[in-house]
Amino acid sequence: MAYRFRVTGLPVLHTLGRLCFYVRTTVLGRNVLARGRVSARLAGAAMAALVGSGLGAFALTPASAGASAPVTAAVTTTVVTKAAAASCATGKYQKQVEGYLKQLGGYGTVTVDGKQSPADCAAITKFQKRFGIQPAQGLAGPTTFDVAKRLAATKTSACKAKKKGITFCVDLTNQTTWVMKNGAVYVKPTITRTGYKGYRTPAGTFTINKRTKKEWSDPYEVWLPYWQRFIGGRGFHQTTTYIHDKWRGSHGCVNLLQQDAQKYWSIGKIGMTVKVFGRRPGT
Incomplete structure:
Protein backbone atom coordinates (compact mmCIF):
# COMPACT_ATOMS: atom_id res chain seq x y z
CA MET A 1 0.00 0.00 0.00
CA ALA A 2 1.35 3.43 -0.90
CA TYR A 3 0.50 6.89 0.44
CA ARG A 4 1.02 10.23 -1.26
CA PHE A 5 2.50 13.13 0.66
CA ARG A 6 2.45 16.74 -0.49
CA VAL A 7 5.23 18.92 0.87
CA THR A 8 5.29 22.64 0.08
CA GLY A 9 7.12 25.79 1.06
CA LEU A 10 10.21 24.28 2.61
CA PRO A 11 12.82 26.99 3.39
CA VAL A 12 16.26 25.65 4.21
CA LEU A 13 19.34 27.24 5.74
CA HIS A 14 22.50 25.15 5.89
CA THR A 15 25.43 26.70 7.72
CA LEU A 16 28.47 25.60 9.71
CA GLY A 17 27.52 21.94 9.67
CA ARG A 18 24.06 22.55 11.18
CA LEU A 19 20.72 22.33 9.47
CA CYS A 20 17.96 24.69 10.59
CA PHE A 21 14.57 24.32 9.00
CA TYR A 22 10.86 24.93 9.26
CA VAL A 23 8.66 22.42 7.49
CA ARG A 24 5.01 23.05 6.68
CA THR A 25 3.57 19.91 5.17
CA THR A 26 0.13 18.69 4.25
CA VAL A 27 -0.29 15.03 5.18
CA LEU A 28 -3.62 13.44 4.28
CA GLY A 29 -5.29 16.83 4.31
CA ARG A 30 -3.83 18.02 7.63
CA ASN A 31 -1.23 20.74 8.10
CA VAL A 32 1.76 19.97 10.26
CA LEU A 33 4.41 22.52 11.22
CA ALA A 34 7.73 21.28 12.50
CA ARG A 35 10.91 23.09 13.45
CA GLY A 36 14.25 21.48 13.95
CA ARG A 37 17.91 22.24 14.48
CA VAL A 38 20.19 19.27 14.19
CA SER A 39 23.56 18.39 12.76
CA ALA A 40 23.66 17.93 8.98
CA ARG A 41 24.71 14.30 9.42
CA LEU A 42 21.83 13.50 11.79
CA ALA A 43 19.37 15.34 9.60
CA GLY A 44 20.47 13.40 6.55
CA ALA A 45 20.19 10.11 8.40
CA ALA A 46 16.76 11.00 9.72
CA MET A 47 15.51 11.94 6.27
CA ALA A 48 16.81 8.73 4.74
CA ALA A 49 15.11 6.75 7.49
CA LEU A 50 11.82 8.54 6.96
CA VAL A 51 11.80 8.01 3.21
CA GLY A 52 13.07 4.45 3.48
CA SER A 53 10.48 3.44 6.03
CA GLY A 54 7.56 5.02 4.20
CA LEU A 55 6.78 7.59 6.88
CA GLY A 56 7.07 10.58 4.60
CA ALA A 57 9.14 12.44 2.05
CA PHE A 58 10.39 16.00 1.80
CA ALA A 59 13.01 17.98 -0.09
CA LEU A 60 15.94 20.01 1.17
CA THR A 61 18.89 21.65 -0.50
CA PRO A 62 21.87 19.27 -0.89
CA ALA A 63 23.77 18.81 2.37
CA SER A 64 27.04 19.39 0.55
CA ALA A 65 25.84 22.65 -0.94
CA GLY A 66 26.91 24.95 1.88
CA ALA A 67 24.34 27.44 0.62
CA SER A 68 23.42 30.36 2.86
CA ALA A 69 20.41 31.46 0.83
CA PRO A 70 16.99 29.94 1.64
CA VAL A 71 15.64 27.49 -0.91
CA THR A 72 11.95 26.73 -1.42
CA ALA A 73 10.85 23.46 -2.99
CA ALA A 74 7.61 21.62 -3.67
CA VAL A 75 7.58 17.87 -4.19
CA THR A 76 5.01 15.10 -4.49
CA THR A 77 6.54 11.69 -3.81
CA THR A 78 5.17 8.16 -3.55
CA VAL A 79 6.69 6.09 -0.78
CA VAL A 80 6.12 2.52 0.33
CA THR A 81 5.15 1.33 3.77
CA LYS A 82 7.23 -0.97 5.96
CA ALA A 83 4.48 -3.56 5.88
CA ALA A 84 4.45 -3.71 2.08
CA ALA A 85 8.22 -4.00 1.89
CA ALA A 86 8.44 -6.60 4.65
CA SER A 87 5.83 -8.83 3.03
CA CYS A 88 7.84 -9.04 -0.20
CA ALA A 89 4.68 -8.12 -2.07
CA THR A 90 4.45 -7.54 -5.80
CA GLY A 91 5.80 -4.04 -6.39
CA LYS A 92 4.50 -1.33 -8.70
CA TYR A 93 7.47 -1.87 -11.02
CA GLN A 94 7.67 -5.64 -10.60
CA LYS A 95 7.83 -6.69 -14.25
CA GLN A 96 10.16 -3.87 -15.28
CA VAL A 97 12.59 -4.63 -12.47
CA GLU A 98 12.46 -8.35 -13.25
CA GLY A 99 13.34 -7.56 -16.86
CA TYR A 100 16.25 -5.30 -15.95
CA LEU A 101 17.68 -7.78 -13.44
CA LYS A 102 17.48 -10.56 -16.01
CA GLN A 103 19.32 -8.32 -18.47
CA LEU A 104 21.99 -7.33 -15.95
CA GLY A 105 22.49 -10.85 -14.58
CA GLY A 106 24.27 -11.90 -11.43
CA TYR A 107 21.40 -11.54 -8.95
CA GLY A 108 19.83 -14.98 -9.15
CA THR A 109 16.93 -16.56 -11.03
CA VAL A 110 14.27 -14.07 -12.10
CA THR A 111 11.01 -14.82 -13.92
CA VAL A 112 9.78 -11.86 -15.97
CA ASP A 113 6.05 -12.18 -15.39
CA GLY A 114 5.17 -9.26 -13.14
CA LYS A 115 4.43 -11.57 -10.21
CA GLN A 116 6.52 -11.77 -7.07
CA SER A 117 8.00 -15.14 -6.12
CA PRO A 118 10.51 -16.18 -3.44
CA ALA A 119 13.23 -16.33 -6.12
CA ASP A 120 12.29 -12.90 -7.49
CA CYS A 121 12.22 -11.45 -3.98
CA ALA A 122 15.68 -12.85 -3.21
CA ALA A 123 17.11 -11.46 -6.46
CA ILE A 124 15.61 -8.00 -5.93
CA THR A 125 16.82 -7.94 -2.32
CA LYS A 126 20.34 -8.85 -3.44
CA PHE A 127 20.25 -6.05 -6.01
CA GLN A 128 18.98 -3.55 -3.43
CA LYS A 129 21.73 -4.47 -0.96
CA ARG A 130 24.40 -4.16 -3.63
CA PHE A 131 23.36 -0.62 -4.51
CA GLY A 132 22.47 0.64 -1.03
CA ILE A 133 18.72 0.89 -1.63
CA GLN A 134 16.69 1.16 1.58
CA PRO A 135 14.77 -0.79 2.69
CA ALA A 136 16.38 -3.84 1.02
CA GLN A 137 13.44 -6.22 1.38
CA GLY A 138 12.61 -7.21 -2.18
CA LEU A 139 9.86 -4.73 -3.07
CA ALA A 140 10.15 -3.41 -6.64
CA GLY A 141 9.52 0.25 -5.79
CA PRO A 142 10.44 3.46 -7.64
CA THR A 143 14.05 3.68 -6.42
CA THR A 144 14.80 0.07 -7.33
CA PHE A 145 13.20 0.62 -10.73
CA ASP A 146 15.18 3.82 -11.35
CA VAL A 147 18.54 2.28 -10.41
CA ALA A 148 17.95 -0.88 -12.44
CA LYS A 149 16.83 1.15 -15.45
CA ARG A 150 19.92 3.37 -15.36
CA LEU A 151 22.29 0.42 -15.07
CA ALA A 152 20.55 -1.45 -17.88
CA ALA A 153 20.75 1.64 -20.11
CA THR A 154 24.50 2.08 -19.55
CA LYS A 155 26.66 1.30 -22.58
Whole structure:
Protein backbone atom coordinates (compact mmCIF):
# COMPACT_ATOMS: atom_id res chain seq x y z
CA MET A 1 0.00 0.00 0.00
CA ALA A 2 1.35 3.43 -0.90
CA TYR A 3 0.50 6.89 0.44
CA ARG A 4 1.02 10.23 -1.26
CA PHE A 5 2.50 13.13 0.66
CA ARG A 6 2.45 16.74 -0.49
CA VAL A 7 5.23 18.92 0.87
CA THR A 8 5.29 22.64 0.08
CA GLY A 9 7.12 25.79 1.06
CA LEU A 10 10.21 24.28 2.61
CA PRO A 11 12.82 26.99 3.39
CA VAL A 12 16.26 25.65 4.21
CA LEU A 13 19.34 27.24 5.74
CA HIS A 14 22.50 25.15 5.89
CA THR A 15 25.43 26.70 7.72
CA LEU A 16 28.47 25.60 9.71
CA GLY A 17 27.52 21.94 9.67
CA ARG A 18 24.06 22.55 11.18
CA LEU A 19 20.72 22.33 9.47
CA CYS A 20 17.96 24.69 10.59
CA PHE A 21 14.57 24.32 9.00
CA TYR A 22 10.86 24.93 9.26
CA VAL A 23 8.66 22.42 7.49
CA ARG A 24 5.01 23.05 6.68
CA THR A 25 3.57 19.91 5.17
CA THR A 26 0.13 18.69 4.25
CA VAL A 27 -0.29 15.03 5.18
CA LEU A 28 -3.62 13.44 4.28
CA GLY A 29 -5.29 16.83 4.31
CA ARG A 30 -3.83 18.02 7.63
CA ASN A 31 -1.23 20.74 8.10
CA VAL A 32 1.76 19.97 10.26
CA LEU A 33 4.41 22.52 11.22
CA ALA A 34 7.73 21.28 12.50
CA ARG A 35 10.91 23.09 13.45
CA GLY A 36 14.25 21.48 13.95
CA ARG A 37 17.91 22.24 14.48
CA VAL A 38 20.19 19.27 14.19
CA SER A 39 23.56 18.39 12.76
CA ALA A 40 23.66 17.93 8.98
CA ARG A 41 24.71 14.30 9.42
CA LEU A 42 21.83 13.50 11.79
CA ALA A 43 19.37 15.34 9.60
CA GLY A 44 20.47 13.40 6.55
CA ALA A 45 20.19 10.11 8.40
CA ALA A 46 16.76 11.00 9.72
CA MET A 47 15.51 11.94 6.27
CA ALA A 48 16.81 8.73 4.74
CA ALA A 49 15.11 6.75 7.49
CA LEU A 50 11.82 8.54 6.96
CA VAL A 51 11.80 8.01 3.21
CA GLY A 52 13.07 4.45 3.48
CA SER A 53 10.48 3.44 6.03
CA GLY A 54 7.56 5.02 4.20
CA LEU A 55 6.78 7.59 6.88
CA GLY A 56 7.07 10.58 4.60
CA ALA A 57 9.14 12.44 2.05
CA PHE A 58 10.39 16.00 1.80
CA ALA A 59 13.01 17.98 -0.09
CA LEU A 60 15.94 20.01 1.17
CA THR A 61 18.89 21.65 -0.50
CA PRO A 62 21.87 19.27 -0.89
CA ALA A 63 23.77 18.81 2.37
CA SER A 64 27.04 19.39 0.55
CA ALA A 65 25.84 22.65 -0.94
CA GLY A 66 26.91 24.95 1.88
CA ALA A 67 24.34 27.44 0.62
CA SER A 68 23.42 30.36 2.86
CA ALA A 69 20.41 31.46 0.83
CA PRO A 70 16.99 29.94 1.64
CA VAL A 71 15.64 27.49 -0.91
CA THR A 72 11.95 26.73 -1.42
CA ALA A 73 10.85 23.46 -2.99
CA ALA A 74 7.61 21.62 -3.67
CA VAL A 75 7.58 17.87 -4.19
CA THR A 76 5.01 15.10 -4.49
CA THR A 77 6.54 11.69 -3.81
CA THR A 78 5.17 8.16 -3.55
CA VAL A 79 6.69 6.09 -0.78
CA VAL A 80 6.12 2.52 0.33
CA THR A 81 5.15 1.33 3.77
CA LYS A 82 7.23 -0.97 5.96
CA ALA A 83 4.48 -3.56 5.88
CA ALA A 84 4.45 -3.71 2.08
CA ALA A 85 8.22 -4.00 1.89
CA ALA A 86 8.44 -6.60 4.65
CA SER A 87 5.83 -8.83 3.03
CA CYS A 88 7.84 -9.04 -0.20
CA ALA A 89 4.68 -8.12 -2.07
CA THR A 90 4.45 -7.54 -5.80
CA GLY A 91 5.80 -4.04 -6.39
CA LYS A 92 4.50 -1.33 -8.70
CA TYR A 93 7.47 -1.87 -11.02
CA GLN A 94 7.67 -5.64 -10.60
CA LYS A 95 7.83 -6.69 -14.25
CA GLN A 96 10.16 -3.87 -15.28
CA VAL A 97 12.59 -4.63 -12.47
CA GLU A 98 12.46 -8.35 -13.25
CA GLY A 99 13.34 -7.56 -16.86
CA TYR A 100 16.25 -5.30 -15.95
CA LEU A 101 17.68 -7.78 -13.44
CA LYS A 102 17.48 -10.56 -16.01
CA GLN A 103 19.32 -8.32 -18.47
CA LEU A 104 21.99 -7.33 -15.95
CA GLY A 105 22.49 -10.85 -14.58
CA GLY A 106 24.27 -11.90 -11.43
CA TYR A 107 21.40 -11.54 -8.95
CA GLY A 108 19.83 -14.98 -9.15
CA THR A 109 16.93 -16.56 -11.03
CA VAL A 110 14.27 -14.07 -12.10
CA THR A 111 11.01 -14.82 -13.92
CA VAL A 112 9.78 -11.86 -15.97
CA ASP A 113 6.05 -12.18 -15.39
CA GLY A 114 5.17 -9.26 -13.14
CA LYS A 115 4.43 -11.57 -10.21
CA GLN A 116 6.52 -11.77 -7.07
CA SER A 117 8.00 -15.14 -6.12
CA PRO A 118 10.51 -16.18 -3.44
CA ALA A 119 13.23 -16.33 -6.12
CA ASP A 120 12.29 -12.90 -7.49
CA CYS A 121 12.22 -11.45 -3.98
CA ALA A 122 15.68 -12.85 -3.21
CA ALA A 123 17.11 -11.46 -6.46
CA ILE A 124 15.61 -8.00 -5.93
CA THR A 125 16.82 -7.94 -2.32
CA LYS A 126 20.34 -8.85 -3.44
CA PHE A 127 20.25 -6.05 -6.01
CA GLN A 128 18.98 -3.55 -3.43
CA LYS A 129 21.73 -4.47 -0.96
CA ARG A 130 24.40 -4.16 -3.63
CA PHE A 131 23.36 -0.62 -4.51
CA GLY A 132 22.47 0.64 -1.03
CA ILE A 133 18.72 0.89 -1.63
CA GLN A 134 16.69 1.16 1.58
CA PRO A 135 14.77 -0.79 2.69
CA ALA A 136 16.38 -3.84 1.02
CA GLN A 137 13.44 -6.22 1.38
CA GLY A 138 12.61 -7.21 -2.18
CA LEU A 139 9.86 -4.73 -3.07
CA ALA A 140 10.15 -3.41 -6.64
CA GLY A 141 9.52 0.25 -5.79
CA PRO A 142 10.44 3.46 -7.64
CA THR A 143 14.05 3.68 -6.42
CA THR A 144 14.80 0.07 -7.33
CA PHE A 145 13.20 0.62 -10.73
CA ASP A 146 15.18 3.82 -11.35
CA VAL A 147 18.54 2.28 -10.41
CA ALA A 148 17.95 -0.88 -12.44
CA LYS A 149 16.83 1.15 -15.45
CA ARG A 150 19.92 3.37 -15.36
CA LEU A 151 22.29 0.42 -15.07
CA ALA A 152 20.55 -1.45 -17.88
CA ALA A 153 20.75 1.64 -20.11
CA THR A 154 24.50 2.08 -19.55
CA LYS A 155 26.66 1.30 -22.58
CA THR A 156 30.25 0.72 -21.49
CA SER A 157 31.53 1.24 -25.04
CA ALA A 158 30.32 4.87 -24.91
CA CYS A 159 33.29 5.68 -22.66
CA LYS A 160 35.74 5.18 -25.55
CA ALA A 161 38.38 4.07 -23.09
CA LYS A 162 42.07 3.80 -23.84
CA LYS A 163 43.23 0.53 -25.37
CA LYS A 164 45.99 0.26 -22.79
CA GLY A 165 45.88 0.93 -19.08
CA ILE A 166 43.10 2.02 -16.74
CA THR A 167 40.26 4.39 -17.63
CA PHE A 168 37.66 5.52 -15.07
CA CYS A 169 34.36 6.18 -16.86
CA VAL A 170 31.52 8.44 -15.70
CA ASP A 171 28.20 8.53 -17.58
CA LEU A 172 26.52 11.73 -16.44
CA THR A 173 23.28 11.02 -18.32
CA ASN A 174 22.63 7.69 -16.60
CA GLN A 175 24.47 8.65 -13.40
CA THR A 176 26.63 5.54 -13.56
CA THR A 177 30.36 4.84 -13.45
CA TRP A 178 32.70 1.93 -14.17
CA VAL A 179 36.35 1.09 -14.83
CA MET A 180 37.97 -0.17 -18.05
CA LYS A 181 41.34 -1.90 -18.35
CA ASN A 182 43.06 -2.36 -21.69
CA GLY A 183 39.79 -1.53 -23.45
CA ALA A 184 37.67 -4.10 -21.57
CA VAL A 185 35.34 -3.75 -18.58
CA TYR A 186 37.38 -4.17 -15.40
CA VAL A 187 34.82 -3.01 -12.80
CA LYS A 188 31.16 -3.29 -13.78
CA PRO A 189 28.92 -0.20 -13.85
CA THR A 190 27.63 1.07 -10.54
CA ILE A 191 25.56 4.08 -9.58
CA THR A 192 26.86 7.55 -8.82
CA ARG A 193 25.56 11.04 -8.09
CA THR A 194 27.24 14.03 -9.68
CA GLY A 195 26.89 17.81 -9.60
CA TYR A 196 23.40 19.28 -9.38
CA LYS A 197 22.07 22.35 -11.19
CA GLY A 198 24.54 25.21 -11.04
CA TYR A 199 27.41 22.87 -10.15
CA ARG A 200 27.39 20.55 -13.13
CA THR A 201 30.19 18.00 -13.29
CA PRO A 202 32.16 18.92 -16.44
CA ALA A 203 32.47 16.48 -19.31
CA GLY A 204 35.91 15.76 -20.72
CA THR A 205 39.06 13.71 -20.36
CA PHE A 206 41.05 14.27 -17.17
CA THR A 207 43.72 12.62 -15.04
CA ILE A 208 43.81 11.85 -11.34
CA ASN A 209 46.11 14.46 -9.80
CA LYS A 210 45.58 14.05 -6.06
CA ARG A 211 44.71 11.16 -3.75
CA THR A 212 43.89 11.40 -0.06
CA LYS A 213 42.22 8.63 1.91
CA LYS A 214 40.30 11.21 3.93
CA GLU A 215 40.14 14.77 2.59
CA TRP A 216 38.68 17.70 4.54
CA SER A 217 36.51 20.03 2.47
CA ASP A 218 37.04 23.59 3.73
CA PRO A 219 34.11 25.22 1.93
CA TYR A 220 31.55 22.64 3.05
CA GLU A 221 33.10 21.43 6.32
CA VAL A 222 32.78 17.72 5.66
CA TRP A 223 35.18 14.79 5.35
CA LEU A 224 35.46 13.21 1.91
CA PRO A 225 36.56 9.56 2.24
CA TYR A 226 38.66 7.97 -0.52
CA TRP A 227 39.26 11.27 -2.29
CA GLN A 228 40.69 11.15 -5.84
CA ARG A 229 40.73 14.55 -7.53
CA PHE A 230 40.73 14.84 -11.31
CA ILE A 231 39.89 18.48 -12.13
CA GLY A 232 39.86 21.57 -9.93
CA GLY A 233 38.08 20.74 -6.69
CA ARG A 234 36.21 17.82 -8.24
CA GLY A 235 36.91 14.14 -7.84
CA PHE A 236 35.70 10.72 -6.74
CA HIS A 237 34.77 10.19 -3.09
CA GLN A 238 32.42 8.22 -0.87
CA THR A 239 29.03 9.87 -0.52
CA THR A 240 28.26 11.47 2.83
CA THR A 241 24.47 11.19 2.34
CA TYR A 242 21.92 8.69 0.99
CA ILE A 243 22.99 8.43 -2.64
CA HIS A 244 19.47 7.77 -3.94
CA ASP A 245 18.10 11.15 -2.81
CA LYS A 246 17.78 12.52 -6.34
CA TRP A 247 17.08 16.06 -5.14
CA ARG A 248 20.58 16.12 -3.70
CA GLY A 249 23.75 16.59 -5.68
CA SER A 250 27.39 17.47 -5.34
CA HIS A 251 29.33 20.58 -6.22
CA GLY A 252 30.72 18.68 -9.18
CA CYS A 253 32.23 15.64 -7.46
CA VAL A 254 31.44 12.05 -8.38
CA ASN A 255 29.76 10.55 -5.29
CA LEU A 256 30.16 6.81 -4.72
CA LEU A 257 28.82 4.15 -2.38
CA GLN A 258 31.37 3.10 0.23
CA GLN A 259 32.27 -0.22 -1.39
CA ASP A 260 32.68 1.45 -4.78
CA ALA A 261 34.76 4.30 -3.37
CA GLN A 262 37.03 1.73 -1.70
CA LYS A 263 37.33 -0.24 -4.94
CA TYR A 264 38.18 2.88 -6.95
CA TRP A 265 40.72 3.86 -4.30
CA SER A 266 42.42 0.46 -4.53
CA ILE A 267 42.76 0.83 -8.31
CA GLY A 268 43.49 4.53 -8.70
CA LYS A 269 46.92 6.09 -9.10
CA ILE A 270 48.16 9.56 -9.94
CA GLY A 271 48.07 10.08 -13.70
CA MET A 272 45.28 7.61 -14.47
CA THR A 273 42.66 8.68 -17.01
CA VAL A 274 39.11 9.75 -16.14
CA LYS A 275 36.58 10.14 -18.96
CA VAL A 276 33.36 12.00 -18.16
CA PHE A 277 30.61 12.26 -20.77
CA GLY A 278 26.92 13.08 -21.18
CA ARG A 279 24.97 15.43 -18.93
CA ARG A 280 23.03 14.87 -15.73
CA PRO A 281 19.29 15.40 -16.32
CA GLY A 282 18.11 18.73 -14.97
CA THR A 283 21.50 20.45 -15.07
